[in-house]
Structure formats: C-alpha cells, structure tokens
Amino acid sequence: MSTITASRRGVLAGAAALALPAALWSRPAAAQARPLTVMLESEVVILDPHVTTAAITRTFAYHVFDMLYGSDAQGQVHPQMAEAHEVSADGLRWRFTLRPGLRFHDDTPVTAADCVASLSRWAPRDALGRMLLAAGARMTADNERVFSIALNTPFPLMLNVLGKPNAPLPAIMPARVAAAAGEGRIKDVIGSGPFRFAADRWKVGDSMALLRFDGYKPRGEPADFLSGGKVVQVPQVVLRTIGDDATGANALAAGEIDYMQYLPFDLVPMLARSRDVKVMALKGLDMxxxxxxxxxxxxxxxxxxxxxxxxxxxxxxxxxxxxxxxxxxxxxxxxxxxxxxxxxxxxxxxxxxxxxxxxxxxxxxxxxxxxxxxxxxxxxxxxxxxxxxxxxxxxxxxxxxxxxxxxxxxxxxxxxxxxxxxxxxxxxxxxxxxxxxxxxxxxxxxxxxxxxxxxxxxxxxxxxxxxxxxxxxxxxxxxxxxxxxxxxxxxxxxxxSRPAGYRNRLQGLVQSSFPIFWGVRLGDA
Structure with missing residues (x-):
C-alpha cells in the first residue's frame, strides 16, 4: 500500500492541572458508566459528511459513520467495512466485498447498494472523488455484499481515495438517506459507526450526545488511528459548546470536562505544570x-x-x-x-x-x-x-x-x-x-x-x-x-502545533490532532 500521505508522530509532551476534588467514581465500573465530556474546536453545525471540508464535521462523521477503508498511524490504508477486494489484471475493474453483519443505527443491514449510493453522492463533491469519476468510474451493486467499480483508465490510488482521512469523507449511509437529501444536506443522520447521533438530545449552542452503538461490529485487529477494531469503552460522548477557550481551559482544570481539543497558547504552560491534566505536543503531520x-x-x-x-x-x-x-x-x-x-x-x-x-x-x-x-x-x-x-x-x-x-x-x-x-x-x-x-x-x-x-x-x-x-x-x-x-x-x-489537553483519568486516548474517542477508558482520578 502507498504510504505517501503518511508518517504521524504524535508525541505526549507533558502532564498538568488541578486535582479533581473527592473521587465520586471510585470503582472502575462506575467510572466506565460516566459519559466522556469533551470540548472540540467548535460546535458541530453541519452533520452531513459529504458536503463540507470542515474539520469539525469530519470529527463528528468518523464517530457516527464508517468507511470502506481506513488509514493507520503510518498512513497505510486497510479494509474497514470492506472484507476484501479484487482487481482485474488490466486495473480497470475493482470488486469489493463487505464484511458480514454490518448494520446501520436504524438496525437495517448495510448493503452494496448503500455503498454505491453513498460513493455516487460523495464523489462529485470531492476533489479526489472527481478524479475517480474522471477515470470513468461506474459503480454497480453485484449482490447484497458485493459491488464493483469499472474504469476507463487504471486508478492505482483507489484504496487511498476510499480510505482518505480528509473531508469530505466517502462515508457510507443508507441509500434512502442519500436519495432523500437530493442536492441538499441529509436530514436523517444514520450511519454504521461505533457511535450513534442522539437527535433528541441535541441542544444547539449547548451540547450534543453521541451514544455507544451496541450493534457495531468492530474488526478483529487492534485499532490503529482510523483503522482496525473501534471498540467503544464509554456509554456516551457529550460534546459541550463552551463560550471561549479560557473558560474551556478552566473547565478542564476543574474536571468539568475530560478533553479540550485546542488549548489557549497562553495557558499551556500553566496546564502543563498541573497534576491532573496532560498536554499533547504534536509534531509532523499532527501540526x-x-x-x-x-x-x-x-x-x-x-x-x-x-x-x-x-x-x-x-x-x-x-x-x-x-x-x-x-x-x-x-x-x-x-x-x-x-x-x-x-x-x-x-x-x-x-x-x-x-x-x-x-x-x-x-x-x-x-x-x-x-x-x-x-x-x-x-x-x-x-x-x-x-x-x-x-x-x-x-x-x-x-x-x-x-x-x-x-x-x-x-x-x-x-x-x-x-x-x-x-x-x-x-x-x-x-x-x-x-x-x-x-x-x-x-x-x-x-x-x-x-x-x-x-x-x-x-x-x-x-x-x-x-x-x-x-x-x-x-x-x-x-x-x-x-x-x-x-x-x-x-x-x-x-x-x-495546537496542543490538546485531557484529564489523566482518560486512558487509551490516541495521541493525534484528530479527536478519537473509541478505545478511551475513564479511570478513577
């Protein structure tokens, strides 16, 4: 696989903040029952992964939707929803097989027709998708789990495109949702990712909840950045909208939130000296x-x-x-x-x-x-x-x-x-x-x-x-x-670098400029 988009070296830089008073969650089981509360770069406003280059929508989409392929920490692409693929000798026909048992959040099965509808909707809106179409891509569902992409000219970067980490994402959604949206944005936010969007708990300007999707079927191999087995350890992630970065940093130091995506530069030294907060100082492609x-x-x-x-x-x-x-x-x-x-x-x-x-x-x-x-x-x-x-x-x-x-x-x-x-x-x-x-x-x-x-x-x-x-x-x-x-x-x-900060009770957090919350566990601190 190509590694041309590769090499991430997120490095954990320091430790930080104020001790959380009185451990209310003293037992590990109780800790895992708590929601993970986070402050991201901004409020999520656009929930459609196909229509914007906004990074905040990408963060939302990677948790709620899934993709056919995913990138690891070295930039190599691996099957995600896909179980396998075949390429004809002349490079003009690709055949993809889905993993069995994949389901959407409305408990309907993920089919090849859903993949064709999703990719057909995404491709004209994305620079790489348009390159794929320029190669003559014609997508067809062969059966419930298999679809094909026929080309006029070879397209060696097919997997890199289907597994690209950049927005707009080639995320998979039900064909009916894609069709109902037409030229507009989707109205039903239904994916097949490890978390599901709780529409009834979305309070614009205040908070959003992503709930663990118990019907998600993780891959068997360990998670590696955006690839592998995305095992969710917390019941929900609450995305808080907080007025300004200084207020957010104070909330992190006080233990009111667990993670803040972008720390204010002038407060990084103080947080780095604190006992209960850790600061990510990221290099290379995480800058x-x-x-x-x-x-x-x-x-x-x-x-x-x-x-x-x-x-x-x-x-x-x-x-x-x-x-x-x-x-x-x-x-x-x-x-x-x-x-x-x-x-x-x-x-x-x-x-x-x-x-x-x-x-x-x-x-x-x-x-x-x-x-x-x-x-x-x-x-x-x-x-x-x-x-x-x-x-x-x-x-x-x-x-x-x-x-x-x-x-x-x-x-x-x-x-x-x-x-x-x-x-x-x-x-x-x-x-x-x-x-x-x-x-x-x-x-x-x-x-x-x-x-x-x-x-x-x-x-x-x-x-x-x-x-x-x-x-x-x-x-x-x-x-x-x-x-x-x-x-x-x-x-x-x-x-x-724009350093993130998190409470040291978070275990298993990926050291990355991408907020990734599968695999995260909440300790007792």
Missing part, C-alpha cells in the same frame, strides 16, 4: 499549516505578478510569534507546501522573505492602488498573522482594507468571486500533506474559493494519480510545488 488564501478570480490578485509579491512579504517566524505561538510549538520556517517533517517535504521553488525586493517587484506590476480586501476572523490566531501581513503590504505600496468578522461570515464571503482578496486560515497537516488533499492544490481549476488555476498543475496532478510508486509521486510533488511557487494559489505563514 497545522497556516495559509493566506488569495482570490485569483477578481481584484488585484487576479494578476499573478501581483500575488507573487506576497512571498517576499511573509516572515514565518515573525508571523508565528505575532500569533503568540511559542518556540516549542512551531517551526520557525517551513517552505514545504506539503508540510515539513513529512514524506513530501521539499524546499523546491521557495522564495525568500525580502520586503525591499517585494516593494520593487510590486512597482513593476500593473497594480494601481486598488484596495486589497482582507477577511479577518475576530479573535483567531490567524488574525495576528493577517494584521502583520497587512502592515507589510502597506509598507510595500498596497492599499489594504482589513475587515474583521466571524468565521461563518468569512465562509459566506469567500464563496463569492468578488468582494474579497485574501484571508488568513490554518489547516490540519494531514489535510495538507499530499497534492491530492491539499485544499489549494487539489482544487486547482475547480469551483473552490480562491479559484486558482494552473494548467501545469492540472497535468501534474494527473501524473501523480497515475504514478506507480511513491518515489515517482515524490518527484512529481516537487514539480507541483515549484509550479505553486510560480503561480501563488496561496502563501504559507507557518507550521505549528
């Missing part, structure tokens, strides 16, 4: 990549020469410091589009920070002082990076209009081709580690906010998919990065 996504469809950055100036105005160390990210949680510089300390890391094509050269380069373009509209998310760590870039841009001769709003408004604004020029954002390293999943490379020439388009990258992406081995893909990834530095679909502002 995040910050980007300035530019609008190539309209405004000043429709001119590639103007947007290329931005490379010379970004000092990553300066940006990360402005965001309050300490030296132990950041890389001072990373020129790799596909993440540093990762399989496809390279500095090929990189442009040096040089504001004087940037100012001179801007003067040689056709830029006439038109406003650059920067969309800023109020209170986010990327806001500081954006403000610093705005300052550097003004010094170089740009006219900059910073507009501050919430993330939901940014999502709405960025969907229009006019009215904005750039916004700062950051993404999980697992998502950015391959040309096929990197948001701003994989969506090249697609209908995706920013609308960057390079014919060279289009051809190279096709070569990447068709390549027969990882060594060939790595060479092609170098060429893709070199083209990206020339065409500037985005500009990186740094690679950094």
């Amino acid at each position: 995040f990549q910050g980007n300035f996504r530019v609008n190539a469809a309209s405004g000043p950055f429709a001119d590639p020469a103007v947007r290329a100036v931005l490379w010379q105005l970004v000092d990553q160390q300066e940006m990360l410091q402005a965001a309050g990210i300490g030296p132990d949680l950041r890389l001072d510089h990373c020129a790799a589009f596909f993440m540093c300390d990762a399989p496809l890391a390279t500095d090929a094509g990189a442009v040096r920070f040089d504001p004087a050269a940037g100012k001179a380069a801007l003067a040689r373009t056709g830029y006439k002082g038109e406003p650059v509209v920067m969309l800023q998310v109020a209170g986010s760590i990327s806001q500081a990076a954006g403000s610093l870039l705005a300052q550097r841009m003004r010094e170089a001769g740009f006219t900059v209009d910073e507009q501050v709003m919430d993330w939901g408004t940014v999502l709405q604004r960025r969907g229009r081709k006019e009215g904005w020029s750039v916004f700062p954002v950051y993404s999980n390293g697992v998502d950015m580690a391959s040309p096929l999943t990197h948001f701003y490379i994989s969506n090249n020439c697609g209908d995706y906010p920013g609308w960057s388009c390079s014919d060279t990258t289009t051809g190279l992406l096709g070569d990447f998919v068709a390549a027969s081995d990882d060594a060939a893909r790595k060479r092609i990834a170098v060429a893709i990065q070199e083209d990206a530095y020339r065409t500037t679909p985005t500009v990186m502002w740094g690679q950094f």
Whole structure:
C-alpha cells in the first residue's frame, strides 16, 4: 500500500492541572458508566459528511459513520467495512466485498447498494472523488455484499481515495438517506459507526450526545488511528459548546470536562505544570499549516505578478510569534507546501522573505492602488498573522482594507468571486500533506474559493494519480510545488502545533490532532 500521505508522530509532551476534588467514581465500573465530556474546536453545525471540508464535521462523521477503508498511524490504508477486494489484471475493474453483519443505527443491514449510493453522492463533491469519476468510474451493486467499480483508465490510488482521512469523507449511509437529501444536506443522520447521533438530545449552542452503538461490529485487529477494531469503552460522548477557550481551559482544570481539543497558547504552560491534566505536543503531520488564501478570480490578485509579491512579504517566524505561538510549538520556517517533517517535504521553488525586493517587484506590476480586501476572523490566531501581513503590504505600496468578522461570515464571503482578496486560515497537516488533499492544490481549476488555476498543475496532478510508486509521486510533488511557487494559489505563514489537553483519568486516548474517542477508558482520578 502507498504510504505517501503518511508518517504521524504524535508525541505526549507533558502532564498538568488541578486535582479533581473527592473521587465520586471510585470503582472502575462506575467510572466506565460516566459519559466522556469533551470540548472540540467548535460546535458541530453541519452533520452531513459529504458536503463540507470542515474539520469539525469530519470529527463528528468518523464517530457516527464508517468507511470502506481506513488509514493507520503510518498512513497505510486497510479494509474497514470492506472484507476484501479484487482487481482485474488490466486495473480497470475493482470488486469489493463487505464484511458480514454490518448494520446501520436504524438496525437495517448495510448493503452494496448503500455503498454505491453513498460513493455516487460523495464523489462529485470531492476533489479526489472527481478524479475517480474522471477515470470513468461506474459503480454497480453485484449482490447484497458485493459491488464493483469499472474504469476507463487504471486508478492505482483507489484504496487511498476510499480510505482518505480528509473531508469530505466517502462515508457510507443508507441509500434512502442519500436519495432523500437530493442536492441538499441529509436530514436523517444514520450511519454504521461505533457511535450513534442522539437527535433528541441535541441542544444547539449547548451540547450534543453521541451514544455507544451496541450493534457495531468492530474488526478483529487492534485499532490503529482510523483503522482496525473501534471498540467503544464509554456509554456516551457529550460534546459541550463552551463560550471561549479560557473558560474551556478552566473547565478542564476543574474536571468539568475530560478533553479540550485546542488549548489557549497562553495557558499551556500553566496546564502543563498541573497534576491532573496532560498536554499533547504534536509534531509532523499532527501540526497545522497556516495559509493566506488569495482570490485569483477578481481584484488585484487576479494578476499573478501581483500575488507573487506576497512571498517576499511573509516572515514565518515573525508571523508565528505575532500569533503568540511559542518556540516549542512551531517551526520557525517551513517552505514545504506539503508540510515539513513529512514524506513530501521539499524546499523546491521557495522564495525568500525580502520586503525591499517585494516593494520593487510590486512597482513593476500593473497594480494601481486598488484596495486589497482582507477577511479577518475576530479573535483567531490567524488574525495576528493577517494584521502583520497587512502592515507589510502597506509598507510595500498596497492599499489594504482589513475587515474583521466571524468565521461563518468569512465562509459566506469567500464563496463569492468578488468582494474579497485574501484571508488568513490554518489547516490540519494531514489535510495538507499530499497534492491530492491539499485544499489549494487539489482544487486547482475547480469551483473552490480562491479559484486558482494552473494548467501545469492540472497535468501534474494527473501524473501523480497515475504514478506507480511513491518515489515517482515524490518527484512529481516537487514539480507541483515549484509550479505553486510560480503561480501563488496561496502563501504559507507557518507550521505549528495546537496542543490538546485531557484529564489523566482518560486512558487509551490516541495521541493525534484528530479527536478519537473509541478505545478511551475513564479511570478513577
């Protein structure tokens, strides 16, 4: 199996917080009867795994839905719902057999027809799914447990696509649910994953409950990241919506919640010194990549020469410091589009920070002082990076209009081709580690906010998919990065870790930037 999207080295960094007063759950059996209470990066708003790239929806979906294949901690793909597959000698026909006994949360069996309906709904909405369709994919159910995918051209990365860890997920749902949704979002949230969504307990703005699905049939092998036997040890996971990160950190320290996905940077040292909280300090693909996504469809950055100036105005160390990210949680510089300390890391094509050269380069373009509209998310760590870039841009001769709003408004604004020029954002390293999943490379020439388009990258992406081995893909990834530095679909502002924190009564928690709650046990602390 390909390991090109691989190598995760989540490392447990420290221990932390305040002792929980009086052990109310002194016996192990009582501890396991308690719900696991968590604070994730945000409230789950979109529950449909096929329609969004939002990481919070992915976290929800991995617990409620299941997939045909899953990725292990080294990036290798293994059967999950699938029992086996066969490939014809010419590579044009794949035949998949489901494990027996799989059931949905409404107690109906999972069938091959459900898989065909789910994949057919997902594929047009996802960059990798569209590549699969471009290979001529035709999906048919052969019987209750077997379905086939016929192709016009070989597609060597079939399993990597069906087991991809990136949203939108090729999650399996009942065919009737997919059909009822049409072009909209699903209304019945029914999966076959290890937890089921308790719709009657969802309180918008407050909490959501995921209940252990006793009809789930785990695989026999041990769990490994997103693959293997997902054995649930707790009766339910309660997702709490808490107003701000500082309140969440205090709730973690007081034992009111068990896990917090993103600790505030300024409170990490205090929590790390505490006795009953542990802090994850994650490296490699468990880090995040910050980007300035530019609008190539309209405004000043429709001119590639103007947007290329931005490379010379970004000092990553300066940006990360402005965001309050300490030296132990950041890389001072990373020129790799596909993440540093990762399989496809390279500095090929990189442009040096040089504001004087940037100012001179801007003067040689056709830029006439038109406003650059920067969309800023109020209170986010990327806001500081954006403000610093705005300052550097003004010094170089740009006219900059910073507009501050919430993330939901940014999502709405960025969907229009006019009215904005750039916004700062950051993404999980697992998502950015391959040309096929990197948001701003994989969506090249697609209908995706920013609308960057390079014919060279289009051809190279096709070569990447068709390549027969990882060594060939790595060479092609170098060429893709070199083209990206020339065409500037985005500009990186740094690679950094966002540590999670959890009470030390949690046992078996996967050390990952992905919140994973199967296998977790609650101790007595």
